[in-house]
Amino acid sequence: MQLLRTRRGIPRTVLAGLLGKSPSWVKQIENGRLQTPKLDVILRIAEILRVRDLAELTGDQSTSVDLFAGPGHARLPAVREAVDAFPQTTSAPAPPVAELRSRLAYAWRARHSAPHHRDVIGALLPDLIRDAQLAAREADTAADRRTAQAALAEAYSLSQFFLAYQPDPALLWRVAERTMVAAQESEDAHIIGIAAWLTTQAHRDSGYAHFDAADAVNLATLRYLEPLLPGASDDVLAITGALTFEAGYTAARRGDSGTAWRHWDTARAMADRLPGDYYHPVTSFSRAVMGAHAVTVAVELHAGGESVRQAAAADAATIPSRPRRARHRIEEARAYQLAGQPETALTTLDKAFEAAPETIRYNGFARKIILEESESKSPNRRRQAAQLGVRLGLLAA
Numbered sequence: 001m002q003l004l005r006t007r008r009g010i011p012r013t014v015l016a017g018l019l020g021k022s023p024s025w026v027k028q029i030e031n032g033r034l035q036t037p038k039l040d041v042i043l044r045i046a047e048i049l050r051v052r053d054l055a056e057l058t059g060d061q062s063t064s065v066d067l068f069a070g071p072g073h074a075r076l077p078a079v080r081e082a083v084d085a086f087p088q089t090t091s092a093p094a095p096p097v098a099e100l101r102s103r104l105a106y107a108w109r110a111r112h113s114a115p116h117h118r119d120v121i122g123a124l125l126p127d128l129i130r131d132a133q134l135a136a137r138e139a140d141t142a143a144d145r146r147t148a149q150a151a152l153a154e155a156y157s158l159s160q161f162f163l164a165y166q167p168d169p170a171l172l173w174r175v176a177e178r179t180m181v182a183a184q185e186s187e188d189a190h191i192i193g194i195a196a197w198l199t200t201q202a203h204r205d206s207g208y209a210h211f212d213a214a215d216a217v218n219l220a221t222l223r224y225l226e227p228l229l230p231g232a233s234d235d236v237l238a239i240t241g242a243l244t245f246e247a248g249y250t251a252a253r254r255g256d257s258g259t260a261w262r263h264w265d266t267a268r269a270m271a272d273r274l275p276g277d278y279y280h281p282v283t284s285f286s287r288a289v290m291g292a293h294a295v296t297v298a299v300e301l302h303a304g305g306e307s308v309r310q311a312a313a314a315d316a317a318t319i320p321s322r323p324r325r326a327r328h329r330i331e332e333a334r335a336y337q338l339a340g341q342p343e344t345a346l347t348t349l350d351k352a353f354e355a356a357p358e359t360i361r362y363n364g365f366a367r368k369i370i371l372e373e374s375e376s377k378s379p380n381r382r383r384q385a386a387q388l389g390v391r392l393g394l395l396a397a
Contacts, residue, residue: 001029001030001045001049001057002030004049004051004056004057005030005049008049008050008207008208008209009207009208009209010048010049010207010208010209012026012027012030014208015045015048015049017255018048018255018302019041019044019045019048020302036058039371039372039375040372042054042057042058043368043371043372044368045057046368047364047365047368048208049207050205050206050207072166072167072168073118073122073162073166074122075118075119075122075123075125075162076122076163076166076168078122078125078126079122079125079126079129079159079162079163080168080171081126082125082126082127082129082130083129083156083159083171083174083175083178084174085130086133086137092134093138094131094134094135094137094138094139094148095131095134095135097135097144097147097148097151100128100131100132100135100148100151100155101151103124103128103131104128104151104154104155104158105281106124107120107121107124107125107128107158108158108281108282109281110124111158111161111321111323112281112284112320112321112322112323112324113321113322114322114356115322115355115356115357115358116356116357116358117161117322117323117356117358117359118162118358119358121158121159121161121162122162125155125158125159125162128155128158129155129156129159132148132151132152132154132155133152135148135151135152136148136149136151136152136182145185146185146186146187146188147186149182149183149185149186150182150183150186150188150191152182153179153182153183153185153186153191153194153195154191154194156175156178156179156182157179157194157195157198157282159175160172160175160176160179160198160202163175164362165362165363165364172202173202176198176199176202179194179195179198179199180195180196180199182195183195183196189224189225189228189236190233190235190236190239192221192224193221193225193236193239193240193242193243194239194282194283196217196218196220196221196243197239197242197243197246197282197283199217200214200215200217200218200243200246200250201214201246203217204246204249204250204253208253211250211253211254214246214250215247215250218243218246218247218250219247221243222240222243222244222247225239225240225243226240234274234275234278235280237270237273237274238270238271238274238278238280238283238285238286239280239282239283239285240270241267241270241271241274241285242267242280242283242285244263244266244267244270245263245264245267245285245293247259247263248260248261248262248263248264248267248293248297249293249296249297249300251263252296252297252300252301253300255301257301257303260297260300260301261297264290264293264294264297267285267290267293268290271285271286271287271289271290272287274286274287279320279321284319284321284324288315288318288319288320289319289324289328291310291313291314291315292314292316292319292324292327292328292331294310294313294314295307295310295311295314295328295331295332295335296331297310298310298335299331299334299335299338302338303338304335304338304339304340305339307334307335307338307339308335308336308338308339308341310335311331311332311335311336314328314332316328316329316332316351322355322356322359323355323356323358323359325355325356326352326353326355326356326359326360327352327359327363329348329349329351329352329355329360330348330349330352330359330360330363330365330366331365332348333345333346333348333349333352333365333366333369334365334369336348337369337372342369342373342376342378342381343378343380343381343384345369345373346369346370346373346381346384346385346388347384349366349369349370349388350388352366353388353391353392357391357392360392361392361393366392367392367394369385370385370388370389370392370394370395371385371389371394372385373385374386374389374395
Protein backbone atom coordinates (compact mmCIF):
# COMPACT_ATOMS: atom_id res chain seq x y z
CA MET A 1 0.00 0.00 0.00
CA GLN A 2 2.82 2.42 0.84
CA LEU A 3 4.57 1.63 -2.44
CA LEU A 4 1.43 2.19 -4.50
CA ARG A 5 0.58 5.38 -2.60
CA THR A 6 4.07 6.76 -3.22
CA ARG A 7 3.94 5.86 -6.91
CA ARG A 8 0.64 7.71 -7.25
CA GLY A 9 2.05 10.78 -5.47
CA ILE A 10 -0.59 10.70 -2.72
CA PRO A 11 0.56 11.96 0.70
CA ARG A 12 -0.40 9.84 3.69
CA THR A 13 -2.59 12.65 5.05
CA VAL A 14 -4.51 12.88 1.78
CA LEU A 15 -5.12 9.12 1.62
CA ALA A 16 -6.27 9.18 5.24
CA GLY A 17 -8.73 11.98 4.52
CA LEU A 18 -10.15 10.20 1.47
CA LEU A 19 -10.61 7.04 3.54
CA GLY A 20 -12.12 8.86 6.51
CA LYS A 21 -9.26 7.57 8.67
CA SER A 22 -6.40 9.16 10.58
CA PRO A 23 -2.87 9.43 9.15
CA SER A 24 -1.67 7.24 12.03
CA TRP A 25 -4.13 4.50 10.96
CA VAL A 26 -2.70 4.58 7.45
CA LYS A 27 0.83 4.45 8.82
CA GLN A 28 0.02 1.46 11.02
CA ILE A 29 -1.58 -0.40 8.10
CA GLU A 30 1.47 0.31 5.95
CA ASN A 31 3.82 -0.80 8.72
CA GLY A 32 1.86 -4.01 9.33
CA ARG A 33 0.93 -3.06 12.88
CA LEU A 34 -2.80 -3.47 12.23
CA GLN A 35 -4.65 -6.41 10.77
CA THR A 36 -5.63 -6.39 7.12
CA PRO A 37 -8.76 -4.21 6.74
CA LYS A 38 -12.12 -5.63 5.76
CA LEU A 39 -13.01 -6.03 2.09
CA ASP A 40 -14.99 -2.78 1.85
CA VAL A 41 -11.98 -0.80 3.10
CA ILE A 42 -9.59 -2.69 0.80
CA LEU A 43 -11.83 -1.89 -2.16
CA ARG A 44 -11.96 1.78 -1.17
CA ILE A 45 -8.15 1.86 -0.96
CA ALA A 46 -7.96 0.18 -4.37
CA GLU A 47 -10.34 2.78 -5.80
CA ILE A 48 -8.29 5.73 -4.49
CA LEU A 49 -4.96 4.25 -5.58
CA ARG A 50 -6.45 3.22 -8.96
CA VAL A 51 -5.25 -0.34 -8.44
CA ARG A 52 -6.14 -2.34 -11.52
CA ASP A 53 -5.79 -5.75 -9.88
CA LEU A 54 -6.63 -6.42 -6.23
CA ALA A 55 -3.72 -8.87 -6.04
CA GLU A 56 -1.41 -5.91 -6.59
CA LEU A 57 -2.64 -4.51 -3.28
CA THR A 58 -3.21 -7.66 -1.22
CA GLY A 59 -0.34 -9.80 -2.48
CA ASP A 60 -2.78 -12.71 -2.64
CA GLN A 61 -3.10 -14.13 -6.17
CA SER A 62 -6.39 -15.77 -5.18
CA THR A 63 -7.85 -12.23 -5.14
CA SER A 64 -6.66 -11.44 -8.66
CA VAL A 65 -9.53 -9.29 -9.90
CA ASP A 66 -9.23 -6.45 -12.41
CA LEU A 67 -11.09 -3.40 -11.12
CA PHE A 68 -10.31 -0.52 -13.46
CA ALA A 69 -9.32 -2.42 -16.58
CA GLY A 70 -11.64 -4.81 -18.33
CA PRO A 71 -10.69 -7.76 -20.49
CA GLY A 72 -9.24 -6.89 -23.87
CA HIS A 73 -11.99 -6.45 -26.44
CA ALA A 74 -11.87 -8.79 -29.44
CA ARG A 75 -11.49 -5.81 -31.79
CA LEU A 76 -8.63 -4.22 -29.83
CA PRO A 77 -5.85 -5.71 -32.05
CA ALA A 78 -7.46 -4.33 -35.22
CA VAL A 79 -7.87 -0.87 -33.70
CA ARG A 80 -4.28 -0.94 -32.42
CA GLU A 81 -2.99 -1.93 -35.87
CA ALA A 82 -4.87 0.96 -37.51
CA VAL A 83 -3.52 3.47 -34.99
CA ASP A 84 0.07 2.28 -35.36
CA ALA A 85 0.16 1.91 -39.16
CA PHE A 86 0.61 5.27 -40.87
CA PRO A 87 -0.26 5.26 -44.61
CA GLN A 88 3.16 6.33 -45.86
CA THR A 89 3.40 4.05 -48.88
CA THR A 90 -0.20 3.45 -49.91
CA SER A 91 -1.31 4.68 -53.34
CA ALA A 92 -5.02 4.55 -52.52
CA PRO A 93 -6.91 7.83 -52.93
CA ALA A 94 -8.21 9.45 -49.77
CA PRO A 95 -11.99 9.70 -49.35
CA PRO A 96 -13.51 13.19 -49.40
CA VAL A 97 -13.56 14.86 -45.99
CA ALA A 98 -17.33 15.32 -46.32
CA GLU A 99 -17.67 11.54 -46.52
CA LEU A 100 -15.48 11.12 -43.43
CA ARG A 101 -17.62 13.58 -41.51
CA SER A 102 -20.76 11.66 -42.48
CA ARG A 103 -19.21 8.38 -41.33
CA LEU A 104 -18.07 9.94 -38.06
CA ALA A 105 -21.55 11.33 -37.39
CA TYR A 106 -22.99 7.88 -37.99
CA ALA A 107 -20.39 6.32 -35.65
CA TRP A 108 -21.24 8.71 -32.81
CA ARG A 109 -24.96 8.04 -33.22
CA ALA A 110 -24.31 4.29 -33.27
CA ARG A 111 -22.23 4.51 -30.11
CA HIS A 112 -24.93 6.36 -28.20
CA SER A 113 -27.70 3.99 -29.27
CA ALA A 114 -25.89 0.64 -28.83
CA PRO A 115 -25.93 -1.38 -25.59
CA HIS A 116 -22.65 -3.01 -26.70
CA HIS A 117 -21.04 0.14 -28.04
CA ARG A 118 -17.48 -1.20 -28.26
CA ASP A 119 -18.67 -3.90 -30.64
CA VAL A 120 -20.19 -1.24 -32.88
CA ILE A 121 -17.45 1.38 -32.94
CA GLY A 122 -14.70 -1.26 -32.83
CA ALA A 123 -15.95 -2.49 -36.21
CA LEU A 124 -15.97 1.04 -37.66
CA LEU A 125 -12.76 2.47 -36.22
CA PRO A 126 -10.00 0.72 -38.21
CA ASP A 127 -11.22 1.98 -41.60
CA LEU A 128 -12.13 5.38 -40.18
CA ILE A 129 -8.68 5.88 -38.68
CA ARG A 130 -6.86 4.72 -41.83
CA ASP A 131 -8.99 6.88 -44.14
CA ALA A 132 -8.66 9.95 -41.92
CA GLN A 133 -4.88 9.50 -41.76
CA LEU A 134 -4.83 9.23 -45.55
CA ALA A 135 -6.97 12.35 -45.99
CA ALA A 136 -4.63 14.37 -43.76
CA ARG A 137 -1.61 13.10 -45.69
CA GLU A 138 -3.00 13.81 -49.16
CA ALA A 139 -4.53 17.25 -48.51
CA ASP A 140 -3.36 19.69 -51.20
CA THR A 141 -4.08 23.07 -49.65
CA ALA A 142 -3.73 24.52 -46.17
CA ALA A 143 -7.50 24.76 -45.81
CA ASP A 144 -8.00 21.16 -46.93
CA ARG A 145 -5.32 20.02 -44.52
CA ARG A 146 -7.02 21.77 -41.60
CA THR A 147 -10.40 20.15 -42.34
CA ALA A 148 -8.75 16.75 -42.78
CA GLN A 149 -6.88 17.15 -39.48
CA ALA A 150 -10.21 17.94 -37.80
CA ALA A 151 -11.66 14.68 -39.11
CA LEU A 152 -8.55 12.78 -38.00
CA ALA A 153 -8.76 14.29 -34.50
CA GLU A 154 -12.41 13.27 -34.31
CA ALA A 155 -11.61 9.70 -35.39
CA TYR A 156 -8.95 9.53 -32.69
CA SER A 157 -11.43 10.97 -30.18
CA LEU A 158 -13.91 8.21 -30.99
CA SER A 159 -11.17 5.63 -30.53
CA GLN A 160 -10.50 6.91 -27.00
CA PHE A 161 -13.99 5.84 -26.00
CA PHE A 162 -13.19 2.37 -27.31
CA LEU A 163 -9.79 2.23 -25.59
CA ALA A 164 -10.94 3.45 -22.16
CA TYR A 165 -10.53 0.68 -19.55
CA GLN A 166 -8.85 -1.58 -22.10
CA PRO A 167 -5.64 -3.33 -20.95
CA ASP A 168 -3.36 -1.13 -23.08
CA PRO A 169 -2.88 2.27 -21.38
CA ALA A 170 0.13 3.07 -23.57
CA LEU A 171 -2.06 2.86 -26.67
CA LEU A 172 -4.65 5.14 -25.08
CA TRP A 173 -1.98 7.74 -24.36
CA ARG A 174 -0.59 7.54 -27.92
CA VAL A 175 -4.05 8.21 -29.24
CA ALA A 176 -4.68 11.03 -26.75
CA GLU A 177 -1.47 12.78 -27.80
CA ARG A 178 -2.25 12.35 -31.51
CA THR A 179 -5.73 13.70 -30.92
CA MET A 180 -4.29 16.88 -29.42
CA VAL A 181 -1.77 17.33 -32.24
CA ALA A 182 -4.36 16.82 -34.99
CA ALA A 183 -6.84 19.11 -33.20
CA GLN A 184 -4.30 21.91 -32.94
CA GLU A 185 -3.39 21.46 -36.61
CA SER A 186 -7.08 21.81 -37.47
CA GLU A 187 -7.34 25.25 -35.79
CA ASP A 188 -10.98 24.32 -35.09
CA ALA A 189 -12.06 25.57 -31.65
CA HIS A 190 -14.68 22.85 -31.20
CA ILE A 191 -12.28 20.04 -32.13
CA ILE A 192 -9.57 21.50 -29.87
CA GLY A 193 -12.07 21.55 -27.01
CA ILE A 194 -12.98 17.89 -27.54
CA ALA A 195 -9.30 16.88 -27.56
CA ALA A 196 -8.67 18.80 -24.34
CA TRP A 197 -11.78 17.28 -22.70
CA LEU A 198 -10.50 13.76 -23.39
CA THR A 199 -6.92 14.59 -22.37
CA THR A 200 -8.17 16.05 -19.09
CA GLN A 201 -9.94 12.79 -18.34
CA ALA A 202 -6.90 10.72 -19.28
CA HIS A 203 -4.71 12.70 -16.87
CA ARG A 204 -7.25 12.57 -14.05
CA ASP A 205 -7.84 8.84 -14.46
CA SER A 206 -4.08 8.31 -14.13
CA GLY A 207 -4.32 9.19 -10.44
CA TYR A 208 -3.93 11.94 -7.88
CA ALA A 209 -0.41 12.89 -9.00
CA HIS A 210 -1.80 13.82 -12.43
CA PHE A 211 -4.61 16.10 -11.24
CA ASP A 212 -2.46 19.21 -11.78
CA ALA A 213 -1.80 18.13 -15.37
CA ALA A 214 -5.54 17.61 -15.87
CA ASP A 215 -6.22 21.13 -14.62
CA ALA A 216 -3.42 22.61 -16.74
CA VAL A 217 -4.91 21.27 -19.98
CA ASN A 218 -8.47 22.00 -18.93
CA LEU A 219 -8.05 25.57 -17.70
CA ALA A 220 -5.74 26.60 -20.56
CA THR A 221 -8.35 25.43 -23.06
CA LEU A 222 -11.11 27.29 -21.22
CA ARG A 223 -9.02 30.48 -21.42
CA TYR A 224 -8.71 29.90 -25.17
CA LEU A 225 -12.45 29.28 -25.64
CA GLU A 226 -13.97 31.94 -23.40
CA PRO A 227 -13.29 34.92 -25.73
CA LEU A 228 -15.07 32.99 -28.50
CA LEU A 229 -18.30 32.46 -26.53
CA PRO A 230 -20.19 35.62 -27.56
CA GLY A 231 -21.99 34.47 -30.68
CA ALA A 232 -20.46 30.96 -30.48
CA SER A 233 -22.16 27.95 -32.03
CA ASP A 234 -24.02 25.50 -29.80
CA ASP A 235 -21.17 23.02 -30.20
CA VAL A 236 -18.52 25.48 -28.99
CA LEU A 237 -20.73 26.56 -26.08
CA ALA A 238 -21.35 22.92 -25.17
CA ILE A 239 -17.71 21.86 -25.23
CA THR A 240 -16.88 24.88 -23.06
CA GLY A 241 -19.59 23.78 -20.62
CA ALA A 242 -18.27 20.22 -20.66
CA LEU A 243 -14.74 21.42 -19.87
CA THR A 244 -16.07 23.65 -17.10
CA PHE A 245 -17.74 20.66 -15.49
CA GLU A 246 -14.53 18.63 -15.83
CA ALA A 247 -12.71 21.30 -13.80
CA GLY A 248 -15.37 20.80 -11.13
CA TYR A 249 -15.02 17.03 -11.35
CA THR A 250 -11.27 17.22 -10.72
CA ALA A 251 -11.87 19.60 -7.80
CA ALA A 252 -14.36 17.11 -6.34
CA ARG A 253 -11.80 14.33 -6.65
CA ARG A 254 -9.46 16.57 -4.63
CA GLY A 255 -12.16 17.09 -1.99
CA ASP A 256 -12.54 20.81 -2.80
CA SER A 257 -16.31 21.19 -2.41
CA GLY A 258 -16.56 24.94 -3.03
CA THR A 259 -14.62 24.87 -6.29
CA ALA A 260 -16.41 21.75 -7.49
CA TRP A 261 -19.91 23.20 -7.05
CA ARG A 262 -18.87 26.61 -8.39
CA HIS A 263 -17.76 25.02 -11.66
CA TRP A 264 -20.94 22.92 -11.75
CA ASP A 265 -23.06 26.06 -11.37
CA THR A 266 -21.17 27.75 -14.23
CA ALA A 267 -21.56 24.69 -16.44
CA ARG A 268 -25.28 24.53 -15.67
CA ALA A 269 -25.68 28.16 -16.74
CA MET A 270 -24.00 27.29 -20.04
CA ALA A 271 -26.27 24.26 -20.47
CA ASP A 272 -29.30 26.50 -19.92
CA ARG A 273 -28.21 28.60 -22.92
CA LEU A 274 -28.45 25.55 -25.19
CA PRO A 275 -31.67 24.46 -26.94
CA GLY A 276 -33.76 22.09 -24.83
CA ASP A 277 -33.25 19.17 -27.23
CA TYR A 278 -29.52 19.79 -27.82
CA TYR A 279 -27.14 16.94 -26.97
CA HIS A 280 -23.40 17.18 -27.65
CA PRO A 281 -22.42 14.23 -29.85
CA VAL A 282 -19.15 13.49 -28.04
CA THR A 283 -19.38 14.65 -24.42
CA SER A 284 -23.18 14.26 -23.95
CA PHE A 285 -23.20 17.80 -22.51
CA SER A 286 -26.76 19.15 -22.40
CA ARG A 287 -29.42 20.35 -20.03
CA ALA A 288 -30.42 16.72 -19.50
CA VAL A 289 -27.01 15.62 -18.24
CA MET A 290 -26.49 18.30 -15.58
CA GLY A 291 -28.45 16.32 -12.99
CA ALA A 292 -26.18 13.34 -13.60
CA HIS A 293 -23.15 15.62 -13.24
CA ALA A 294 -24.48 16.83 -9.87
CA VAL A 295 -24.66 13.24 -8.65
CA THR A 296 -21.05 12.69 -9.72
CA VAL A 297 -19.81 15.78 -7.86
CA ALA A 298 -21.62 14.76 -4.66
CA VAL A 299 -20.35 11.17 -4.89
CA GLU A 300 -16.76 12.24 -5.45
CA LEU A 301 -17.06 14.50 -2.40
CA HIS A 302 -18.29 11.42 -0.46
CA ALA A 303 -21.44 13.27 0.56
CA GLY A 304 -23.83 10.35 0.89
CA GLY A 305 -26.99 12.27 1.76
CA GLU A 306 -26.41 14.96 -0.84
CA SER A 307 -25.58 12.42 -3.55
CA VAL A 308 -28.85 10.55 -2.90
CA ARG A 309 -30.77 13.83 -2.96
CA GLN A 310 -29.18 14.70 -6.31
CA ALA A 311 -29.91 11.19 -7.60
CA ALA A 312 -33.57 11.62 -6.72
CA ALA A 313 -33.65 14.96 -8.56
CA ALA A 314 -31.91 13.70 -11.72
CA ASP A 315 -33.97 12.07 -14.46
CA ALA A 316 -31.97 9.31 -16.12
CA ALA A 317 -34.71 8.74 -18.70
CA THR A 318 -33.94 12.11 -20.31
CA ILE A 319 -30.38 11.02 -21.19
CA PRO A 320 -30.63 9.64 -24.74
CA SER A 321 -27.20 7.98 -24.83
CA ARG A 322 -27.31 4.41 -23.55
CA PRO A 323 -23.64 4.35 -22.38
CA ARG A 324 -24.02 7.73 -20.68
CA ARG A 325 -27.29 6.64 -19.05
CA ALA A 326 -25.59 3.49 -17.77
CA ARG A 327 -22.71 5.57 -16.39
CA HIS A 328 -25.22 7.77 -14.58
CA ARG A 329 -26.90 4.71 -13.08
CA ILE A 330 -23.50 3.56 -11.78
CA GLU A 331 -22.96 6.97 -10.18
CA GLU A 332 -26.41 6.67 -8.58
CA ALA A 333 -25.42 3.24 -7.25
CA ARG A 334 -22.30 4.75 -5.72
CA ALA A 335 -24.51 7.39 -4.08
CA TYR A 336 -26.79 4.77 -2.54
CA GLN A 337 -23.79 2.75 -1.37
CA LEU A 338 -22.32 5.84 0.30
CA ALA A 339 -25.65 6.52 2.00
CA GLY A 340 -25.86 3.01 3.44
CA GLN A 341 -28.50 1.74 1.00
CA PRO A 342 -26.74 -1.25 -0.61
CA GLU A 343 -29.92 -2.97 -1.78
CA THR A 344 -30.89 0.11 -3.78
CA ALA A 345 -27.33 0.34 -5.09
CA LEU A 346 -27.52 -3.19 -6.48
CA THR A 347 -30.95 -2.58 -8.00
CA THR A 348 -29.57 0.55 -9.67
CA LEU A 349 -26.66 -1.44 -11.10
CA ASP A 350 -29.22 -3.78 -12.63
CA LYS A 351 -30.68 -0.75 -14.40
CA ALA A 352 -27.21 0.20 -15.62
CA PHE A 353 -26.82 -3.30 -17.05
CA GLU A 354 -30.13 -2.95 -18.87
CA ALA A 355 -29.04 0.36 -20.42
CA ALA A 356 -25.58 -0.73 -21.58
CA PRO A 357 -24.06 -4.01 -20.33
CA GLU A 358 -20.66 -3.10 -21.74
CA THR A 359 -20.45 0.12 -19.74
CA ILE A 360 -20.97 -1.57 -16.40
CA ARG A 361 -18.76 -4.53 -17.38
CA TYR A 362 -15.76 -2.21 -17.75
CA ASN A 363 -16.52 0.13 -14.83
CA GLY A 364 -14.33 -0.26 -11.75
CA PHE A 365 -16.79 1.45 -9.39
CA ALA A 366 -19.56 -0.98 -10.34
CA ARG A 367 -17.22 -3.95 -9.97
CA LYS A 368 -16.19 -2.66 -6.53
CA ILE A 369 -19.80 -2.51 -5.29
CA ILE A 370 -20.57 -5.99 -6.63
CA LEU A 371 -17.46 -7.53 -5.04
CA GLU A 372 -18.17 -5.85 -1.71
CA GLU A 373 -21.81 -6.96 -1.63
CA SER A 374 -20.90 -10.51 -2.66
CA GLU A 375 -19.39 -10.77 0.84
CA SER A 376 -22.42 -9.23 2.56
CA LYS A 377 -23.93 -10.79 5.67
CA SER A 378 -27.34 -10.40 4.02
CA PRO A 379 -28.27 -13.52 1.97
CA ASN A 380 -30.46 -11.42 -0.34
CA ARG A 381 -27.66 -8.95 -1.08
CA ARG A 382 -25.13 -11.75 -1.59
CA ARG A 383 -27.49 -13.44 -4.04
CA GLN A 384 -28.27 -10.23 -5.93
CA ALA A 385 -24.59 -9.29 -6.15
CA ALA A 386 -23.64 -12.81 -7.25
CA GLN A 387 -26.26 -12.86 -10.00
CA LEU A 388 -25.07 -9.54 -11.37
CA GLY A 389 -21.43 -10.56 -11.00
CA VAL A 390 -22.06 -13.69 -13.05
CA ARG A 391 -23.83 -11.69 -15.77
CA LEU A 392 -20.80 -9.40 -15.95
CA GLY A 393 -18.30 -12.26 -15.97
CA LEU A 394 -16.85 -10.91 -12.73
CA LEU A 395 -17.83 -13.94 -10.63
CA ALA A 396 -17.97 -17.62 -11.57
CA ALA A 397 -21.39 -19.17 -12.06
